[in-house]
Amino acid sequence: MRQKINELKFYIQLEELNPLIEEIVVKIFSSGCKLMAYKNGNSKHQVTKLDCIIFLNVSDNRDRLHLLWDLIHEFGHHLDPDKLDKNDAHNPVDRIRREETAWILADSEFQKHPELFIFEENYLTYKRECLQSYKYYINLL
């Protein structure tokens, strides 16, 4: 876990947020979820028979703050008791409801950390873009 914390601090590159990153990673691990940084796909929360894991997209071209927003959003999926059934994975209404729930849970995590409030506009813009992109994607189906 120590290694994951350092890895995330390295990727997020906002030194003043290091204590917060540590707190959130500890929270994720204590809730029984794992964490993996990768560069070849979107961030996601993946549930398998044995465990679950948050894959965090740490590609170089991303806004560093977006990594943190992804982290609390994917953690929101983890906390959502309504896990996605494989058969419903492509049910658009379900998908959007789950995404909205994960963002609501991310909001409450965000609100717990006053040191994030100066980044609120960045957070809200990113959240809005993500929610729009799910709807856009679903309209294409």
Ligand SMILES: [Zn+2]
């Ligand atoms: Zn999501």
